[in-house]
Amino acid sequence: MTRTHTIALASAxxxxxxxxxxxxxxxxxxxxxxxxxxxxxxxxxxxAGEVAPMSLLTYEEVRxxxxxIRRMTDERxxxxxxxxxxxxxxxxxxxxxxxQIDMIAEWVEAGAPHGPGEWTPPDYPEGWLLGGVLGEPxxxxxxxxxxxxxxxxxxxxxxxxxxxxxxxxxxxxAAEVRGNSRVVHHNVVSVRLPDGTxxxxxxxxxxxxGKQWDLFPDGAAKFIPAGSTMNFSLxxxxxxxxxxxxxxVAVWLVRKPITHAVYSSVVADPGLxxxxxxxxxxxxxxxxxxxxxxxxxxxxxxHYRGKDMRYDLVFPDGRRETILSVPQYDMNWQISxxxxxxxxxxxxxxxxxxxxxxxxxNNPWNPDPSVQVIWGxxxxxxxxxxxxxxxxxxxxxxxPNTVRRVSDQQ
Numbered sequence: 001m002t003r004t005h006t007i008a009l010a011s012a013x014x015x016x017x018x019x020x021x022x023x024x025x026x027x028x029x030x031x032x033x034x035x036x037x038x039x040x041x042x043x044x045x046x047x048a049g050e051v052a053p054m055s056l057l058t059y060e061e062v063r064x065x066x067x068x069i070r071r072m073t074d075e076r077x078x079x080x081x082x083x084x085x086x087x088x089x090x091x092x093x094x095x096x097x098x099x100q101i102d103m104i105a106e107w108v109e110a111g112a113p114h115g116p117g118e119w120t121p122p123d124y125p126e127g128w129l130l131g132g133v134l135g136e137p138x139x140x141x142x143x144x145x146x147x148x149x150x151x152x153x154x155x156x157x158x159x160x161x162x163x164x165x166x167x168x169x170x171x172x173x174a175a176e177v178r179g180n181s182r183v184v185h186h187n188v189v190s191v192r193l194p195d196g197t198x199x200x201x202x203x204x205x206x207x208x209x210g211k212q213w214d215l216f217p218d219g220a221a222k223f224i225p226a227g228s229t230m231n232f233s234l235x236x237x238x239x240x241x242x243x244x245x246x247x248x249v250a251v252w253l254v255r256k257p258i259t260h261a262v263y264s265s266v267v268a269d270p271g272l273x274x275x276x277x278x279x280x281x282x283x284x285x286x287x288x289x290x291x292x293x294x295x296x297x298x299x300x301x302x303h304y305r306g307k308d309m310r311y312d313l314v315f316p317d318g319r320r321e322t323i324l325s326v327p328q329y330d331m332n333w334q335i336s337x338x339x340x341x342x343x344x345x346x347x348x349x350x351x352x353x354x355x356x357x358x359x360x361x362n363n364p365w366n367p368d369p370s371v372q373v374i375w376g377x378x379x380x381x382x383x384x385x386x387x388x389x390x391x392x393x394x395x396x397x398x399x400p401n402t403v404r405r406v407s408d409q410q
Contacts, residue, residue, distance in 0.1 A: 027106065027110045028103045028106050028107040028110070029114060030062070030107075030113065030115050031114065031115035031116060031117050031118065033107065033115075034107050037096075037100055037103070037104075038056060039121070039122060042056055042078070042079060043057055043121065044124070051209075056069075057121040058121060059114055062112075063112055069104060073100075073101050074101055074104075076096075080210055080330070080335065082328055083324060086325075087322045087323060088323050088337065090339060091338045091339065092337070127178070128178070128250055129212050130176045135252075137252050138252055139170075140250045141163070141164050141230050142247065142248030143162055143245075147244070148244055149183045149242065149243045149244075151242050152239075155379055156235070157233075157236075160232045162231075162232055162249075164224070164226075168226050169226050171223055171253065171258055171400045172253060173254040174216060174252040175189070176213040176214070177247065177248075179207060179245050179247030180244065183239050184207065185235045185237050186208040186234075187247050188203050188232075189231070189233075189249045191228050191231075192229045192231055193228055194228060201222060201261060201262060201263045202263055202265055204224070204230070204249070204264075205249060208301070210333035210334050211335060211336050216262050218256065219257070220391045221254045221261070222262050224251070232249075237379075257397045258400065259393060259397050260294075260391035260393055261391065261394060262389055262390075264387070264389050265388060266385050266386060266387045267285035267286060267352075268285055269355075269384040270375045272373075272375055274357050274372065274373040277369050280357075280358065282355070282356055283354070283356070284353065286351065286352050288348070289349045289350075290347060292345070292347050293347075293391065294345065295323070295342065295343040295345060295390045296342050296389045296390060297337060299334065299336040299387040299388070300355070300387070301334055301387060302331065302383055302384060303379050304331055304367055305365075306357060307329060307356040307357055308325075308329055308355065309329055309355040309356075310322060310353070310354050311324040311351065313345060313351060314349065314352060316347075316348040316349060331365065353386030357373075357382060367380045
C-alpha cells in the first residue's frame with residue numbers, strides 16, 4: 001500500500017469517527033432535550049391532581065410511556081391543539097413543531113437515554129395551574145356547601161350563587177375555575193353586582209375540558225366591585241358513583257396600571273335545527289363591534305355533533321380575514337385560543353362565525369343520528385357558540401390600590 005493510500009484511508013477513518021461522534025452528540029436525551037420540551041408542552045396537565053391520567057414530571061415516570069408518547073405526538077393527538085396553523089398566531093400554542101416531534105422519535109429509537117446530570121421538575125403549586133405563572137391567588141371564592149351528584153343521574157344544569165370576601169373594589173388580571181373533574185363538564189363564572197344585575201363586561205372565567213385559565217393581556221383587567229357575588233353556571237355529567245363537588249374560582253389582582261377593560265361575548269345560533277342523518281349542517285352567527293376594539297382570544301363551543309368552526313372578520317372596507325379555523329372540533333378539548341398580540345378591529349367590523357355539525361352515523365360521538373337536534377343545555381342537544389374576548393381602551397388609566405401598594409413597597 002502506498003503512503004498516499006494510507007493517508008487517504010486514515011483520513012476516511014477519521015472522518016467516519018468524527019461523523020459518528022457528532023451523530024452521538026446529537027442524540028436527544030431526557031435531561032438536555034426531552035424534559036425541557038415536556039415542561040413547555042405537557043407537564044402542567046401531566047402531574048398529580050390534574051386532568052391528565054398520569055404524571056410525567058420525572059424520567060422514571062416518563063420512561064415507561066416513551067413509545068406511547070412517540071405515537072401520540074407523531075399522530076398529533078397530544079398535546080391537544082386543533083387550530084389550523086395557517087390562521088392566527090397564538091400565545092398559548094401547544095402545538096409541537098415537526099422538529100420537536102422528530103426529536104421525540106429519535107430519543108425513543110435511541111432507547112430513551114437519560115443524559116448527563118439530573119433534571120429537576122418545576123415546583124408547581126398545588127391546586128392552581130396559574131400558580132406556576134403568577135404565584136398564589138389573591139382571592140379564592142368557593143361554593144358554601146358541596147353539591148351532590150347522584151349515581152346514574154342524567155346531565156344536571158344548575159346556577160349556584162357564591163359569595164365574595166373582598167372588602168374593596170378589585171381589578172383582576174387572571175382567573176382560574178376548578179371543580180371535581182369527574183363530574184363537572186363546564187362551569188361558567190360571571191359576576192353579579194351588589195344590586196343583583198350582571199356585570200356588563202360578560203363572564204369572568206370558565207372551566208371547560210382542555211381549558212386551563214383566563215389570563216388577560218398586560219394592561220387589561222376585569223372589574224369586581226366589593227359586595228358582588230359570583231354566579232356559577234354548572235353543567236354536571238352523569239356519574240357511576242355518587243360524587244361531591246365544591247367548585248371554586250381563584251383570582252389574581254393586577255400589579256400594573258390598567259389601560260383597557262376586557263369584555264367577553266359570544267356569537268351564537270340558538271335557532272339551529274339539525275335534521276336527522278345530516279352529515280354537514282351549517283350554522284352561522286355574527287357580532288358587530290360598535291367601538292374600536294382589540295380581540296384577545298376565541299373559544300369555540302359545541303356538543304357531540306360539532307364538526308368544525310371558523311371565525312372570520314369583515315372590516316368596514318370590505319376586507320375579509322380568517323382569524324381562527326378549527327377544522328376538527330373535539331368536545332373533549334374545548335381550548336381557548338389566546339392571540340399572541342391583541343388584534344385591532346375598528347368600529348363597524350363584523351365578526352362572523354360559521355360552524356358545521358355531523359348528525360350522521362359517520363360521527364362516532366353522535367348519541368342518536370335518527371333524531372332532529374335543537375339548541376339545549378344537555379350534551380345530547382346542541383349549541384353553536386363562538387366565544388371571544390376583546391378589550392376596549394379606557395378614557396384614562398386606572399391605578400388600583402393593589403398597584404399603589406406594590407409601588408410603595410419598592
